[in-house]
Amino acid sequence: MSIRTRVPALMAAAGVSFFGWGGPAVTPVDGKEYDFVIVGSGSAGSVLASRLSEDPNVSVLLLEAGKDNNHFDVHHMSRVAQLQNTAFDWAFRSQPEKSTNGRVHYLPRGKALGGSSSINGAVYVRCPPEDYNEWAQKWGCKGWDYKTLLPYFMKSERLQDESGNPVKLPAHGNDGPLAVTYFTLEQAEKQLSPWIGHIYRSFVNAGIDKATDDYHSGDFRGVAVTQHNVDRGIRADSFTTWIKKTGAIDRKNLTVVPCSQATKIVIDGKTATGVQLRQGETSDELRKAKDQVVKAKKEVILSAGAYGSPWLLLLSGIGPASQLQSVGIRPIVDLPAVGKNLKDHLYVSVPFATNQQIFSVYRPGLDMIQASFDGLVRGRGFTAYLPYQVIVHTDSGVDPKKLKPDLQIYGMPLFIAGPANSFADVKKASNVNPIDPTGKYPYAYTMMPTLLNPKSAGSVTLKSSDPIEYPIVEHRFLEHPDDVEVLIRGMQLCRKAAATEPLKGLTTEEILDQDLLKTAGASDSREYMEKFVRSKAVTVYHPTSTCRMGPDSDRNSVVDLSLKVKGVKNLRVVDASVFPDIVMGNTNAPVYAVAERAADIIKEEHGLAK
Numbered sequence: 001m002s003i004r005t006r007v008p009a010l011m012a013a014a015g016v017s018f019f020g021w022g023g024p025a026v027t028p029v030d031g032k033e034y035d036f037v038i039v040g041s042g043s044a045g046s047v048l049a050s051r052l053s054e055d056p057n058v059s060v061l062l063l064e065a066g067k068d069n070n071h072f073d074v075h076h077m078s079r080v081a082q083l084q085n086t087a088f089d090w091a092f093r094s095q096p097e098k099s100t101n102g103r104v105h106y107l108p109r110g111k112a113l114g115g116s117s118s119i120n121g122a123v124y125v126r127c128p129p130e131d132y133n134e135w136a137q138k139w140g141c142k143g144w145d146y147k148t149l150l151p152y153f154m155k156s157e158r159l160q161d162e163s164g165n166p167v168k169l170p171a172h173g174n175d176g177p178l179a180v181t182y183f184t185l186e187q188a189e190k191q192l193s194p195w196i197g198h199i200y201r202s203f204v205n206a207g208i209d210k211a212t213d214d215y216h217s218g219d220f221r222g223v224a225v226t227q228h229n230v231d232r233g234i235r236a237d238s239f240t241t242w243i244k245k246t247g248a249i250d251r252k253n254l255t256v257v258p259c260s261q262a263t264k265i266v267i268d269g270k271t272a273t274g275v276q277l278r279q280g281e282t283s284d285e286l287r288k289a290k291d292q293v294v295k296a297k298k299e300v301i302l303s304a305g306a307y308g309s310p311w312l313l314l315l316s317g318i319g320p321a322s323q324l325q326s327v328g329i330r331p332i333v334d335l336p337a338v339g340k341n342l343k344d345h346l347y348v349s350v351p352f353a354t355n356q357q358i359f360s361v362y363r364p365g366l367d368m369i370q371a372s373f374d375g376l377v378r379g380r381g382f383t384a385y386l387p388y389q390v391i392v393h394t395d396s397g398v399d400p401k402k403l404k405p406d407l408q409i410y411g412m413p414l415f416i417a418g419p420a421n422s423f424a425d426v427k428k429a430s431n432v433n434p435i436d437p438t439g440k441y442p443y444a445y446t447m448m449p450t451l452l453n454p455k456s457a458g459s460v461t462l463k464s465s466d467p468i469e470y471p472i473v474e475h476r477f478l479e480h481p482d483d484v485e486v487l488i489r490g491m492q493l494c495r496k497a498a499a500t501e502p503l504k505g506l507t508t509e510e511i512l513d514q515d516l517l518k519t520a521g522a523s524d525s526r527e528y529m530e531k532f533v534r535s536k537a538v539t540v541y542h543p544t545s546t547c548r549m550g551p552d553s554d555r556n557s558v559v560d561l562s563l564k565v566k567g568v569k570n571l572r573v574v575d576a577s578v579f580p581d582i583v584m585g586n587t588n589a590p591v592y593a594v595a596e597r598a599a600d601i602i603k604e605e606h607g608l609a610k
């Protein structure tokens with residue numbers, strides 16, 4: 001994309017969103033009939049709508065609670081923080097979580113065409129093969145092993161370099177719709193930041209794990225450069241990728257309707273026959289809107305996400321009977337696992353100050369201004385991607401029996417946990433106090449150890465039968481002591497890397513929490529680290545497993561191996577909620593693979609053209 005085409009494209013994107021031009025219309029659907037009604041146009045819903053509507057003989061309705069995602073802030077990764085707590089974000093909140101000092105956690109979820117893929121970090125991780133093999137073997141989900149899913153990952157992908165040229169690597173695809181931008185270490189050091197090399201080499205030199213060129217085609221474990229769903233500077237969200245770029249948006253048999261919140265699945269006996277919904281953008285508009293009912297001749301498919309799908313099942317009378325009765329909902333199917341088994345990843349930010357040249361959002365120099373220009377106008381360079389540009393997958397050693405890596409560490413050549421400014425507002429974004437509130441350390445890099453295999457699990461339950469009132473989300477973060485240990489071990493590994501060359505010679509000090517030092521003693525004390533983890537850990541936004549898939553014998557599951565809701569006909573769930581267990585890495589790519597496979601299952605069952 002040249003500058004001559006990019007600048008008008010950027011202006012158009014901004015103009016469209018500011019003035020409300022373009023995008024699918026909010027058309028009434030009351031009384032209409034479609035073969036498939038899909039609720040939620042997020043990562044899973046967009047894939048499904050695209051794939052199912054490939055058969056011109058079936059009609060597909062894609063309902064989305066949020067609005068069009070054609071917005072400047074959605075397209076540009078440097079604007080990602082600006083999407084939080086806006087109309088593009090459901091902005092759920094947890095209950096006060098007792099094991100994180102009673103904090104109420106901010107839980108963003110995309111509310112727009114493209115769902116969470118429109119507001120996420122676009123970091124691309126398919127997760128290790130062991131995850132899917134465990135789904136198949138440990139959890140009895142035959143047909144969901146890595147060997148079966150790998151072709152679906154590859155089918156989605158278009159692996160490319162920063163300029164959009166194909167990159168050929170084993171076990172990757174080049175013909176799919178989803179842009180995956182790949183950098184070698186040398187390219188990343190040159191094109192993004194030399195600090196990527198410093199951080200990468202220090203992790204390797206410290207013996208934390210081996211260097212790896214690609215965490216997908218080789219061993220998942222190791223130190224690598226992050227891959228991104230960004231296409232020459234523009235976010236590759238699911239709606240743009242699967243609905244717009246594939247041309248599905250122009251198909252006569254696909255109808256996309258935004259600003260339409262499903263409030264109930266219509267169930268006749270034990271068969272889903274349609275969806276009740278209201279149209280509007282805000283809660284006030286939704287409360288005033290009239291109920292509409294759209295009919296599904298073949299199936300209703302929920303792709304409303306790990307909070308949204310159980311929420312809708314519960315509102316529809318599918319869930320633990322006693323819980324439903326307690327809020328005045330008549331149970332239709334007693335399914336105890338609906339909303340249970342909620343898992344998520346948590347991380348802490350461990351920053352280190354430097355007196356060397358590094359990008360800074362607190363004292364932006366010419367380098368940052370140039371990088372911002374390159375990102376926005378040329379679609380390349382440091383700000384065109386999330387700054388989480390080094391990625392490590394390794395073992396914490398907390399559970400020696402563990403076969404899967406349980407620790408992910410991001411390395412970021414930037415510091416954002418200082419005072420609020422227009423680039424970074426940690427308090428607003430994650431509801432934790434900034435570690436450097438006075439702005440003493442404008443120049444720093446950050447490492448972020450992430451707990452991948454939490455043993456704590458939470459739930460989504462109804463507060464009331466009012467479909468507009470948000471559900472109660474209880475994560476129970478860090479309730480299991482091993483979860484705290486993994487993060488403490490992660491902090492120690494980050495410190496080890498920072499104390500190893502080349503970072504050693506570039507680092508002046510770790511930026512410590514001064515308030516904690518006063519009450520918890522030395523920074524290397526167990527007390528300091530545990531208190532640090534409990535006061536600073538936040539979600540990495542990867543909730544899963546609230547409508548777990550499982551074989552018929554598994555009472556702790558919601559959907560069967562074809563993702564059909566147990567005990568109800570013509571109703572499926574396809575999204576992150578069906579994961580039998582959380583994966584050891586970022587969740588977006590796994591959702592795409594699950595949705596691609598689900599589309600094939602559905603096509604086969606209904607005899608649709610593939």
Ligand SMILES: Cc1cc2nc3c(=O)[nH]c(=O)nc-3n(C[C@H](O)[C@H](O)[C@H](O)COP(=O)(O)OP(=O)(O)OC[C@H]3O[C@@H](n4cnc5c(N)ncnc54)[C@H](O)[C@@H]3O)c2cc1C
Nearest residue numbers: 040042043044065115116120121122123262308576586588
């Ligand atoms: C801030 C953030 C950063 C993240 N960063 C990354 C990352 O860098 N890499 C990564 O791999 N993963 C990341 N994730 C996670 C990843 O984006 C999600 O796991 C994935 O998008 C989930 O897909 P889904 O289809 O399950 O749900 P979603 O994509 O959330 O889709 C659900 C859709 O359903 C709609 N919906 C919900 N309820 C209703 C209703 N009642 N009626 C109609 N529509 C409804 C929602 O508005 C939404 O569009 C991030 C997530 C967030 C929020």
